[in-house]
Amino acid sequence: MFVKVCGLSTPESVREAVDAGADAVGFVLTASPRVVSPSQAASLLAGVPDGVTPIGVFRDEPVADAIAIARAAGLEWIQLHGDRSRADVATVHDAGMKLVRAITMGAGQDEFEDWGEDLLLIDAAVPGSGESWDYSSVAALPVLQGRNWLLAGGLEAANVGQAAAAANAWGVDVSSGVEATRGVKDLAKVRAFVQAAKAAATV
Ligand SMILES: O=C(O)c1ccccc1NCC(=O)[C@H](O)[C@H](O)COP(=O)(O)O
Numbered sequence: 001m002f003v004k005v006c007g008l009s010t011p012e013s014v015r016e017a018v019d020a021g022a023d024a025v026g027f028v029l030t031a032s033p034r035v036v037s038p039s040q041a042a043s044l045l046a047g048v049p050d051g052v053t054p055i056g057v058f059r060d061e062p063v064a065d066a067i068a069i070a071r072a073a074g075l076e077w078i079q080l081h082g083d084r085s086r087a088d089v090a091t092v093h094d095a096g097m098k099l100v101r102a103i104t105m106g107a108g109q110d111e112f113e114d115w116g117e118d119l120l121l122i123d124a125a126v127p128g129s130g131e132s133w134d135y136s137s138v139a140a141l142p143v144l145q146g147r148n149w150l151l152a153g154g155l156e157a158a159n160v161g162q163a164a165a166a167a168n169a170w171g172v173d174v175s176s177g178v179e180a181t182r183g184v185k186d187l188a189k190v191r192a193f194v195q196a197a198k199a200a201a202t203v
Pocket residue numbers: 006007026028030031032033034057058059081121123124126127128129130131152153154155173174175176177
């Protein structure tokens with residue numbers, strides 16, 4: 001099970017996620033209680049070893065702005081939430097970067113198709129809100145079979161195994177479920193989440 005821990009803003013939380021075995025870490029570079037500046041993201045990157053993928057997270061920014069900000073932070077992967085097009089995917093790849101394309105569970109059928117992104121992320125209606133949804137609603141979608149995609153929205157250590165199984169997910173992403181208060185990561189919750197996700201059955 002691929003595990004991403006998102007919304008990290010301190011060296012301690014990066015270290016905990018990495019030591020626990022996370023495959024990817026997310027730095028939010030858009031308006032959010034978890035926002036970090038490009039220079040903060042750049043210094044947090046120092047704690048991310050080879051083999052763990054650091055990802056810059058954006059919501060409604062034009063794709064060119066997201067690319068420029070991510071570059072300034074030294075990031076090669078970006079996660080784009082909001083209204084996106086196939087052309088945006090090409091723009092990210094033309095810039096030599098990799099893309100996590102985030103959609104909501106209620107997205108139209110076309111958005112679930114493979115647009116050539118490197119990873120798809122299926123999230124709750126409001127990203128980073130901690131809201132859960134009916135994870136089983138995507139389990140049998142033919143368009144997701146054999147795809148690398150991440151389940152997000154309302155996950156925590158206590159439900160990640162069941163949620164991933166219900167959705168038939170390839171990987172998972174968490175933010176709110178590993179926080180003490182909004183925007184403040186709880187290191188014990190980070191570790192417990194990664195361990196629970198890694199112990200869950202993989203598709
Ligand atoms: O975390 C935010 O505040 C945020 C703001 C704008 C766009 C994306 C944002 N977060 C993305 C994520 O952290 C994850 O992809 C996911 O939505 C986590 O959701 P949850 O575990 O329910 O907080």
